[in-house]
Amino acid sequence: xxxxxxxxxxxxxxxxxxxxxxxxxxxxxxxxxxxxxxxxxxxxxxxxxxxxxxxxxxxxxxxxxxxxxxxxxxxxxxxxxxxxxxxxxxxxxxxxxxxxxxxxxxxxxxxxxxxxxxxxxxxxxxxxxxxxxxxxxxxxxxxxxxxxxxxxxxxxxxxxxxxxxxxxxxxxxxxxxxxxxxxxxxxxxxxxxxxxxxxxxxxxxxxxxxxxxxxxxxxxxxxxxxxxxxxxxxxxxxxxxxxxxxxxxxxxxxxxxxxxxxxxxxxxxxxxxxxxxxxxxxxxxxxxxxxxxxxxxxxxxxxxxxxxxxxxxxxxxxxxxxxxxxxxxxxxxxxxxxxxxxxxxxxxxxxxxxxxxxxxxxxxxxxxxxxxxxxxxxxxxxxxxxxxxxxxxxxxxxxxxx
Numbered sequence: 001x002x003x004x005x006x007x008x009x010x011x012x013x014x015x016x017x018x019x020x021x022x023x024x025x026x027x028x029x030x031x032x033x034x035x036x037x038x039x040x041x042x043x044x045x046x047x048x049x050x051x052x053x054x055x056x057x058x059x060x061x062x063x064x065x066x067x068x069x070x071x072x073x074x075x076x077x078x079x080x081x082x083x084x085x086x087x088x089x090x091x092x093x094x095x096x097x098x099x100x101x102x103x104x105x106x107x108x109x110x111x112x113x114x115x116x117x118x119x120x121x122x123x124x125x126x127x128x129x130x131x132x133x134x135x136x137x138x139x140x141x142x143x144x145x146x147x148x149x150x151x152x153x154x155x156x157x158x159x160x161x162x163x164x165x166x167x168x169x170x171x172x173x174x175x176x177x178x179x180x181x182x183x184x185x186x187x188x189x190x191x192x193x194x195x196x197x198x199x200x201x202x203x204x205x206x207x208x209x210x211x212x213x214x215x216x217x218x219x220x221x222x223x224x225x226x227x228x229x230x231x232x233x234x235x236x237x238x239x240x241x242x243x244x245x246x247x248x249x250x251x252x253x254x255x256x257x258x259x260x261x262x263x264x265x266x267x268x269x270x271x272x273x274x275x276x277x278x279x280x281x282x283x284x285x286x287x288x289x290x291x292x293x294x295x296x297x298x299x300x301x302x303x304x305x306x307x308x309x310x311x312x313x314x315x316x317x318x319x320x321x322x323x324x325x326x327x328x329x330x331x332x333x334x335x336x337x338x339x340x341x342x343x344x345x346x347x348x349x350x351x352x353x354x355x356x357x358x359x360x361x362x363x364x365x366x367x368x369x370x371x372x373x374x375x376x377x378x379x380x381x382x383x384x385x386x387x388x389x390x391x392x393x394x395x396x397x398x399x400x401x402x
Contacts (some may be wrong), residue, residue: 008082011052014042014066014074018056024076025055027387029116031064031074043068046241047174048139050077050085063229065121065140069174075121090151093119098155101127101381109192110381111213116391117383122169125152126209128190128201130159133209134182137169149182160186162203168312179204195220197247198272198327199238200265207237207262207308214378215240215306215344218396220316221374222304222342223248225398229301232256232293232334234286239266239279239305241342246275250302255281257287257340301339305331306396311347320347321358328362332401341399348393355395363401374398 014079016024020035031053034313036042045051045068053061053074060081060236064074077085101110112132122138132152136142142165149161161183170177181204192211201210217242226245233242239378243266246253253275257263262282265341271277286307305327328343335341341363345355352375363370377384378394385391 008052008084010052011054011063012041012045012049012066013054014064015054015058016056016061021055021061024053025059025078027286029070029121029313029385029388030151031069031076033071033073034264036073038073042066048143050140053082054081065138065143067139067173068141069134070172075116075140077119077121077140085144087147087151090120090148091155094148094155097125100383104380107193109194109213110379112381114382116385116388120148122173123148124164124209126203126211126213127156128192128203128211131162131186131190131203132156132158133203134161135164135167135209136175137173139168139173139175142170142173142175151377152312153183158183160184162186162209163196164203164209183187189268194240195223195244195247196273197243197269197275199240199247199269201238202261202265203263206265207259212240214346214382214394215396216379216381216400218342218344218374218376218379221376221398222302222340226250226302227339229339231302232300232304234290234303235307236266236281236332237262237306239269239281241306242266242279243269243273245302245304246270246278247273250278253279254287254300255279256284257281258283258285286336287326287330290327290334294330294333298333298334299336299339301336302342303331303335304342306342306344307346309347310345311349312322314349317349320350324350324355324358325362325365325371328359329365331343332363334369335367335368335401337402339401340373341398341401342396344394344396346394348390350395351354356397359397359399363399367400368371370399370401372397373400 047067051066063083112127122141124135125164126133192199223244227249232251242255270276310323
């Protein structure tokens with residue numbers, strides 16, 4: 001178990017550079033390494049240390065988690081430079097997150113903790129009824145994890161907790177990759193209830209933590225358009241959009257994905273939701289499959305394209321934008337006149353304006369026109385820190401095409 005944080009009197013002090021401190025003083029929760037007076041003492045601090053952040057002249061700024069080896073060197077925990085980062089502090093943050101979700105959702109299926117927005121930077125907790133999936137994506141949260149797990153266990157009484165510490169962010173933080181049960185074990189895939197449908201998630205081996213709660217409201221919207229429709233769900237994963245559309249009365253739903261395990265979960269969801277007869281799933285590369293469908297002149301009333309991130313770093317921005325344009329072109333070509341295209345980007349390096357521009361170009365490439373009827377982000381269990389707009393990563397456009 002990690003050592004408890006040092007007494008406040010002995011807490012390490014890191015000072016901001018005079019010319020670089022304005023953004024942090026205005027409430028921005030990240031402090032970049034070039035904004036810090038990175039002297040020998042700061043460089044020697046252990047990754048994940050709880051520090052006192054001060055102005056260049058010694059005035060207090062706040063309490064933060066520090067990693068001298070990363071671009072985001074400090075993640076602010078509190079504007080109180082004297083804040084005690086102890087059991088009571090963690091309990092308060094978890095209780096606050098639970099209180100918000102309990103007002104938003106009637107059932108315990110949601111993202112419980114969404115990192116900076118919930119005051120626990122680098123921490124993700126997804127709740128699947130009695131099972132929690134926990135991911136610590138910063139060195140500071142990793143050091144606090146033993147106590148956090150105790151708090152989650154005492155406050156929520158889960159029957160099992162899965163650690164999904166296998167994200168790329170952990171590599172940047174110098175942390176090991178691991179997936180394991182931290183508290184008891186779940187027997188097989190966990191069950192999720194949403195919109196009258198039943199889904200399943202593999203919280204130890206599935207993509208991310210096994211399920212994408214962030215698309216909940218967008219699934220609601222698209223499903224409401226689906227009565228009697230022929231629906232194509234590209235990148236169907238475990239069947240979220242596909243099964244919701246079928247439950248809403250779609251005539252036939254086709255799901256495409258490259259992951260056999262995900263497709264098996266989608267089929268299981270369709271069966272459990274009573275719509276297996278109207279759902280068909282198949283393994284294929286989406287770009288290649290859409291090309292072939294276009295060549296056959298296949299048409300659908302609704303086409304959904306919710307791909308994984310095309311842009312995982314700024315270096316990939318140009319190629320990723322081309323990918324979104326091509327995906328739009330291929331998907332739009334399959335939409336019947338008067339039908340709908342729902343297309344998403346979860347690349348946080350792609351701005352909403354840049355994404356919309358590529359979608360518009362893709363539609364023009366196939367000589368189609370239309371209108372945006374919905375431009376949305378993530379569901380409310382993925383809140384955004386008011387001073388960290390770049391954490392609003394998800395972008396979903398729904399277009400009615402002529």
